[in-house]
Amino acid sequence: MAERKQWKWADDPSLNKMELTKLEKDGLDVIETIINTYSKEGFASIEPSDMDRFKWAGIYQQRPKDGHFMMRVRIPGGIMTSEQARVLAKIAQDYGRDLVDVTTRQAVQFHWLTVDTFPDIFERLAAAGLSSFEACGDCPRQIMGNPLAGIDPHEVLDTRPIVAELEKFFLLNRDFSNLPRKYKMSVSANIYNAAHAQINDLAFTPAKKNIAGEEVIGFHVWVGGGLSAKPYLAKQLDVFVRPEEVVKVAAGVTTLFRDFGYRQKRTHARLKFLVADWGPEKFKEELIKLVGELETSGEDLTKGWNGGYFYGLHEQRQPGYYYAGLSVPVGRMNAAELIELARLADEYGDGTIGTCNTQNVLIRHIAKEKVAAFREEPLIVNRFKLKPDTFVGYAVSCTGTEYCNLALVETKERMRLLAQYLDEHIELDTPLRIHMIGCPNSCGQRQIADIGLQGIKVKTPEGMVEAFDVHVGGTLEVPQFNRKLNARVTVDRLGAFLVQLITFYKEERLEGEEYWRYV
Numbered sequence: 001m002a003e004r005k006q007w008k009w010a011d012d013p014s015l016n017k018m019e020l021t022k023l024e025k026d027g028l029d030v031i032e033t034i035i036n037t038y039s040k041e042g043f044a045s046i047e048p049s050d051m052d053r054f055k056w057a058g059i060y061q062q063r064p065k066d067g068h069f070m071m072r073v074r075i076p077g078g079i080m081t082s083e084q085a086r087v088l089a090k091i092a093q094d095y096g097r098d099l100v101d102v103t104t105r106q107a108v109q110f111h112w113l114t115v116d117t118f119p120d121i122f123e124r125l126a127a128a129g130l131s132s133f134e135a136c137g138d139c140p141r142q143i144m145g146n147p148l149a150g151i152d153p154h155e156v157l158d159t160r161p162i163v164a165e166l167e168k169f170f171l172l173n174r175d176f177s178n179l180p181r182k183y184k185m186s187v188s189a190n191i192y193n194a195a196h197a198q199i200n201d202l203a204f205t206p207a208k209k210n211i212a213g214e215e216v217i218g219f220h221v222w223v224g225g226g227l228s229a230k231p232y233l234a235k236q237l238d239v240f241v242r243p244e245e246v247v248k249v250a251a252g253v254t255t256l257f258r259d260f261g262y263r264q265k266r267t268h269a270r271l272k273f274l275v276a277d278w279g280p281e282k283f284k285e286e287l288i289k290l291v292g293e294l295e296t297s298g299e300d301l302t303k304g305w306n307g308g309y310f311y312g313l314h315e316q317r318q319p320g321y322y323y324a325g326l327s328v329p330v331g332r333m334n335a336a337e338l339i340e341l342a343r344l345a346d347e348y349g350d351g352t353i354g355t356c357n358t359q360n361v362l363i364r365h366i367a368k369e370k371v372a373a374f375r376e377e378p379l380i381v382n383r384f385k386l387k388p389d390t391f392v393g394y395a396v397s398c399t400g401t402e403y404c405n406l407a408l409v410e411t412k413e414r415m416r417l418l419a420q421y422l423d424e425h426i427e428l429d430t431p432l433r434i435h436m437i438g439c440p441n442s443c444g445q446r447q448i449a450d451i452g453l454q455g456i457k458v459k460t461p462e463g464m465v466e467a468f469d470v471h472v473g474g475t476l477e478v479p480q481f482n483r484k485l486n487a488r489v490t491v492d493r494l495g496a497f498l499v500q501l502i503t504f505y506k507e508e509r510l511e512g513e514e515y516w517r518y519v
């Protein structure tokens with residue numbers, strides 16, 4: 001076990017219970033305990049306080065807490081190799097009942113794992129250059145990025161080396177393993193905001209600045225975004241950061257969160273609350289005290305928002321090469337499908353696979369002469385389509401009651417079937433993004449959806465039933481969260497209600513209007 005840190009908040013009498021758990025034993029120490037003790041002595045031997053710390057290993061208990069676990073694996077920047085994909089698929093086959101989920105933060109999730117399998121899984125992941133560590137917990141989690149980095153005609157800089165540096169700096173770094181709450185970063189130089197900058201605790205977006213007569217491409221910096229029950233859009237700091245300064249600035253922002261973030265209430269601990277209280281000016285002042293002077297902001301290079309969607313075959317930055325954006329309905333696949341994706345990446349592409357925050361995937365770097373054959377591959381024709389149906393293609397869902405202990409309602413399969421139903425009942429010539437979540441934590445990012453469905457239980461004469469609050473008009477184009485309609489819809493009426501709602505939208509939308517942007 002590593003030497004315990006002397007944190008300056010340690011004597012604060014108002015700390016919440018989880019803070020005391022973290023002070024007693026660092027979250028990262030649980031990894032060793034899992035390997036040496038719990039994996040051998042079994043589920044019943046797990047101390048309740050350590051069960052809370054399992055998150056630092058990237059593990060949560062799966063509903064109904066009967067000895068099965070969910071594990072999240074980091075895919076930094078949303079790019080993995082075909083070999084890594086095969087390792088993930090094999091883990092799912094051996095231990096995870098064949099199930100692989102792509103998350104809204106470009107990570108991969110397994111279900112059905114048992115504690116005895118963790119040492120082997122940790123070893124397999126490490127050998128493949130992957131990790132589940134700190135994919136959950138009060139620490140720097142999966143770093144979101146542009147899954148097209150390096151090949152993207154719409155990026156101004158290849159962000160892969162920056163994401164790799166950040167991952168190296170933060171992963172298992174005990175200076176940052178005890179933050180007040182979860183902490184989410186994104187780095188993208190795509191001019192269509194591929195990494196959803198405004199909903200991250202810390203985000204770097206593309207910018208340029210003339211410095212001493214030289215045009216420098218770098219980043220603008222956003223802090224304090226996040227969803228859950230009290231969603232906030234990140235605020236921009238008046239700084240310009242050169243690519244080589246990103247790690248330093250990220251370390252500075254994370255240090256401010258660690259040392260000044262709130263640790264009294266779990267519901268008031270994210271960086272967004274500190275940023276809301278301080279304001280971006282004071283935040284910048286405090287940051288500069290830590291990292292030294294920074295340039296003031298330059299020219300923003302973000303031109304809009306692509307929603308995180310890349311469907312179809314598109315030309316890359318490299319002439320003669322294409323990337324393929326594929327639809328994975330609600331982000332769920334089986335191990336054989338992931339292995340098949342790995343084969344396609346090797347045979348047609350450069351052996352890399354992109355994961356998108358819309359729970360979809362990309363095959364990167366397909367030579368022009370291979371495009372026709374690629375289109376005919378059975379996996380592409382029948383399952384992960386280049387041009388999915390309107391609603392299936394733009395449906396996102398969190399985990400829901402199937403596996404999540406916090407869920408109030410079932411989501412994933414319901415969203416998949418609902419999207420199919422809408423495709424059968426409405427024709428729409430533009431995408432309409434529907435996100436479904438099972439509780440206010442909003443892992444499915446319902447606030448940024450055109451239609452956001454948030455699960456709730458309601459009392460009816462027949463007893464408690466599952467229902468959804470309906471929100472419309474979310475977007476990061478001109479950023480705004482969606483707004484709640486005065487409509488709580490029980491699940492039996494949800495399909496018919498949405499048909500009516502979308503038909504109304506179809507009839508009333510403005511010329512050229514694509515999304516519910518202007519409600």
Ligand code: SF4
Binds near residue numbers: 440
């Ligand atoms: Fe679970 Fe709620 Fe997150 Fe859905 S939004 S996965 S129900 S915590």
